Amino acid sequence: MSTQTITVPHLGSSTIGYALADEYDPARPTVVLLNSFTTSVELYRAQFADEELTRTANLLAIEPYGHGATRGGYADFTYWDSAVAALQVLDGLGIDRAFVLGTSQGGWIAVRMALLAPDVVRGVIPLGTSMDAESPRSRELGCWDGIAFLSPAIDALAEPVADDWVIPLELVDAVLPEGFGPDVDPETRAFWHGVHQQNYVGDAGRRRLRTSSINLRDRDGLLGRLDAVRCPVLWLHGTDDRVYSVANAKDGIGRFTNAPRAELRVVEGGQHFLSATHPGVVNAAVAEFVRGTA
Template structure:
């Protein structure tokens, strides 16, 4: 995979290339940019799709010092700079959505639209923080044993063949249980600033998502001035763009076709 050097750090990404309007996509926790393989295939060459690996995931190493999703947002902007992309539709699933929101707050002039799937603007809910903290502690102690990763894969991917594939990946790679996990658990609340984000925003949510209740997506619908209603992807868990790509892609194409964009590089 190509890499960009950001402040001396390697950041991994995939890029379909081409002259179409750019779409930058960020994955959820424990996954990587490969979850967008179906979007990269379906959207190009009409759109130039870039899927990048966040710190501690895929081909991007974790950092030794603490960081936040604001730093992830700066990473996304740095990838755009590296590729010579001035403006893009920015989006992601779960933590990729946390990052996209902060990217729009940091550099609204560079974000032409948002794609927000199974994500939220608030801090980690206390119950979620406790549950995830216990899960991460168990993974640190016992490693990716079936008792842990089967439950985790079903939560993230549902009853889909991709869950088997990702369990196998987790067994053979380093899990992001250091600073990346702290970033997830300690994230700040940006819900009070959503009115500042005025670009069009597509909202997607899997009907079987056990990680993120629908009301957190409805908060985005209520407070983002340019938001669509929440599009429910029936049967999907926490990562619809991977497990229910055909349904998600139909909505994505309709949204992207309506976003007023300028190709500026």
Template sequence: MPFARAIDADIYYEDSGGTGPVVLLAHEFFMDRTMFEAQQTALAPEFRVVAWDARGHGRTRDQRLPFTYWTAARDALTVLDALGVERAIVGGTAQGGFTALRTALVAPERVAALILISTEAHGPTREQSTATQRFLDEWHDRGSREEAATQLADWLIGDDNHYREIWTRRWVGDAHNGLDAAVGCLLGRDSVLERLSEITCPALVIHATHSGIAGKRARMLADGLTASTYVEIDGARLGVTMTHAEPVNAAIGRFLRERVSLAHVR
């Protein structure tokens, strides 16, 4: 299995392969790298799409120590190091977008462009933190696991029965016992809104209108970046890369071909 070895974690990733420009994608909380299967299928071999599992998720192995999205940014760079890749297009959905933004701030010379899907630059509001904590308390109550999984499917996927069935089955069968550190990372994240002007690479901001990310915040993200392209996908939720794969893939492909200099992305 392909792992990138950090000091205190083994970061699992899957690589579409090929010699095209590298696109590194990070997933949403409570999901894993497989939420980008449609992008790996549609964009390869023109692009080499690499999707990886964050700490506390999927097949990544970590020591359950506290970490932040700045740590996750270093994990993203560790994956690029393992691949022998100097420069890549870096992106992600929701918490994956939090990581991508910080990767561009930590190592701008290694990020050719950003793909930011259903994400924001703000820290969490008090209401978001309270609602998330309440849900997680219910999640750890095994008596309400199926009910919580259904609620999670409503929130992340919506009415797409195919993906609802796949993910609900996974969630019910997975205890997610290693999520405590990841929860602390999510709820304790800092805002990078005031630092967006430091990011000068091209950026694609895809806003799913039913994602739970306020449209105003998505616009603030796009407006705060020096060179952004903004795309809305109406009616989509945080699982937009799965449920609305065709418009997502079209937007990514168009952005990379038209806005990004790809000659040195390897």
């Protein structure tokens, strides 16, 4: 995958990393793909390689603030900022309307985009996500304890580091099983070790990583806003997701009360990074959803 950048005006002018699966075709609908915590556009390699899906839609992967090649003009950012910037990428590329798919944090960025720009977002496809904050209610429904998981790393990343610093592999190895499941194969582990150690370097990399971790731990929930979503929603969730539970997904999909369609599909054996662990199921569902909504 070839990552490009585009400048948008948000946060004092920002450089946003993105990738297109093929040359943009205005005759096809567009699907925006938003990656999960500390990953990059490479999370969607299996989608970019799917000929049927790329015939159905333009695939446009966009990296949120704190991730990949994206850099903000201001020092701090939130998920709302990533939603605004993604909408500005669409505007900068001349794309008037798009479907938005997001994995984990990408899912709630996608919904933020639908809330901010209902005339732009044609449909939302959340994967392995939650619409809640990291709340007691979430944990009661069987989700992880994100506060306990993230707080030690946030504390460890609090002090400035030298220019030769790279993200410690133990931090990467803490994330990978949560996304890919307990048996991460050596090739996948080595690939993501390389991506993380390329993207999180020096004190600027430490700051981006820490802010991304704070955003994940301390984010605002969307439960009270979901009735404002007016586009179709297709939520895909794996039974083996170690981060957010199927019970939480069932609760979340039921809150899109004013969406024309709101469907939850549970994927047997699916992991948190569902687009990577079960690409065939995801790709077919996305193509069907786009064809049925376009």
